[in-house]
Amino acid sequence: MTKHVFVTGGVVSSLGKGITAASLGRLLKSRxxxxxxxxADPYLNVDPGTMSPFQHGEVFVTEDGKETDLDLGHYERFINENLTRESNFTTGLIYQSLIRRERAGDFLGGTVQVIPHVTNEIRDRFRRIEEHTDADVVITELGGTIGDIEGQPFVEAMRQFRNEKGPEDVCFIHVSLVPYISAAHEVKTKPTQHSVKELRSMGIQPDFIVCRSDHEVDEAxxxxxxSFCDVPADHVFENSDCPSIYDVPAHLADQGFDVEVCERLGLDPRERELGPWNAFTKAMHRADHEGAPVRIAVVGKYTQLPDAYLSIIEALHHAAVFFGRHVDIDLIDGENLSEDDVEEVLGGADGILVPGGFGIRGLEGKILAAERARTHKVPFLGICLGLQVAVCEYARNVAGMPDASSTEFVPDCEYPVIDLMPDQEDVSDKGGTMRLGAYPCKVMPGTLAREAYGEDLIYERHRHRYEVNNAFRERLTSAGLRLSGLSPDERLVEMVELPEEVHPWFVASQFHPEFKSRPTHPQPLFREFMRAAIAYHDRVDRRDVEEPENRGY
Incomplete structure (x- = not known):
């Protein structure tokens, strides 16, 4: 019988419910x-795919092609499992499903209501992930904060689901803010008391409370x-700020969090094995204090909100720790980058990364970044739009196609080296209609890409509508651009690079490699990009950059 854990949040949002949930997942998996x-996200959007990164952060893409909340990236990185489209749903998706059924006559003319129809649909999502994954434990995080009006149907569905499954198979964890009031020099419990009172008024008594604070929450x-929330004292845990999110599992484990959860759910608390994870965190902290940091410039357009590039930032950290180094990441707004200041802004970078994105804003600044990386032999990694930017720059400045661009930005340009994919031409809906999820890529022998992956066929996740225009493929390759990755039918360009005799490491991918990076298993392109950046910083050959023998994972 699959056990279910529901994680709710109180007082304010952005408390770290996702990290708490992911940490519990890591601990249970270690057993x-x-x-x-x-x-479960209560907003009315069907999915995050059409939401602004400034509001929502990055859109994380699953292996099976679902555009999801960024918390799924944390989940995958912590539990090292590929999640699916069943792992994220919203109020909008629930309502869309119900309205389609109502239009088809599935309710036989009956009145469709929040209870029981919306709550039944939500409960079906809880059951569906259980049936599709054969999991021992399913951990479900409810977005938002208890008391939000849009979250009420989800809380009611969780209450009903507990009654359906039985209390022995379902437990509730409430993550709540315990703020420190500097004038009083103490943390305050009243916000948490009120939050739990609100949750109890909706029919749910939390089994565990996790206290989030920037100060220690002591035993008293x-x-x-x-006492005030009617929870056993050994079911209240402290989760004050840690140096890194990757320290949270050990912090909670030291308090016996996973042991108590196992006992509550009737699970055998098997011996815990956190060796590789602990080795990673030790290597991470050691890297923070040893050696000069490597500087990576990320030239994008959503730089005011780092969460917009969350998976990229984490993948860079994974790769740096792999080599025992610390990385400083500079988020640079491509819109503000010009020929007059590109040297000043990017001159100290040991590596330049241009990430994905949509829209023309900042495009020319990104092209300048790719040009500087190419001409000054700075290691370069382009991702999605970053590949298209690299191709446009090369077409303009090397292949003799001035003003080459993408038809996404300049529909009638003379050299449309990037064009809409043929199967996207008649697509009008924006959400969930791009090329999404994992697709195979044939990696060409004798390339930097093949050296990185060590395989001739890989699967990586995509999220795009535009591709390299095959009409210009021969002209680009004749000018020296190497196509290092192609779709198995060779119709689509998946990776490009410059030959080593021209540039030490210049690679771009149409897919998003950052989505598959894990703390103890850095993604191959990020790993080799970091190796090249370290070599550039240390002024050595990249093949002389070795992996530390005492890394331990």
Missing amino acids: GYKVMMQK IRSKIA
């Missing part, structure tokens, strides 16, 4: 249980919370 995770404060 030999198969864990799957999902995020936790006992007070336990």
Whole structure:
């Protein structure tokens, strides 16, 4: 019988519910249980695919092609499992499904209501992930904060689901803010008390409370919370700020969090094996204090919100720790980059990365970044739009096609080296209609890409509508651009690079490699990009950059 854990949040948003949930997933998996995770988001959008990164952060893409909340990236990185389209659903998706059924006559003319129809549909999502994944434990995070009007149907569905499954198979974890009031020099429990009171008024008594604070929440404060919230004292845990999100599993494990959850769910608390994870965190902290940091410039357009590039930032950190180095990441707005200041802004970079994105804003600045990386032999990694930018720059400045561009930005340009994919021409809906999810890529022998992957066929995740225009493929390759990755039918360009005799490491991919990076398994392109950046910083050959023998994972 699959066990279910529901994680809710109180007082304010952005508390770290996702990290708490992912940390529990890591701990339970370390005890030999198969864990799957999902995020229930109460907003009315069908999915995050059409939402602005400034509001929502990055859109994480699953292996099977679902555009999801960025918390799924944390889930995958912590539990090292590929999640699916069943792992994220919204109020909009629930309503869309119900309206389609109502239009088809499935309700036989009956009145469609929040209870029971919306709550039944939500409960079906809880059951569906259980049936599709054969998990021992499913951890579900509810987005938003208890008391939000849009979250009420989800809380009611969770209450009903507990009654359906039985209380022995379902538990509730409430993550709540315990703020520190500097004038009083103490943390305050009242916000958490009120939040739990609100949750209980909706029919749910939390089994565990996780106290989030920027100060330590000592035993006396936790006992007070336990008393007022009717929770056993050993079920209240402190989760004050840690140096890194990757320290949270060990911090909670030291308090016996996973042991208590196992006991509550009737699971055998098998011996925990966190060796590789702990080795990673030790290597991470060692890298923070040893050697000069490597500087990577990420030239994008959503730089005011780092969460817009969350998976890229994490993938860079994974790769740096792999080599025992610390990385400083500079987020640079491509819109503000010009020929007059490109040297000043990018002159100190040991590597330049141009990430994905949509829209023309900042395009010319990104092209300048690609040009500087190419002409000054700075290691370069382009991702999605970053590949298209690299191709446009090469076409303009090397292949003799001035003003080459993408038809996404300049529909009638003379040299449309990037064009809409043929199967996207009649697509009008924006959400969920791009080339999404994992697709195979044939990696060409004798290339930097093949050296990185060590395989001739790989699968990586995509999210795009535009591709390299095959009409210009021969002209680009004749000018020296190497196509290092192609779709198996060779119809689509998946990776490009410059030959080593021209540039030490210049690679771009149409797919998003950052989505598959893990703390203890850095993604191959990021790993080799970081190796090249370290070599550039240390002024050595990249093949002389070795992996530390004492890394331990």
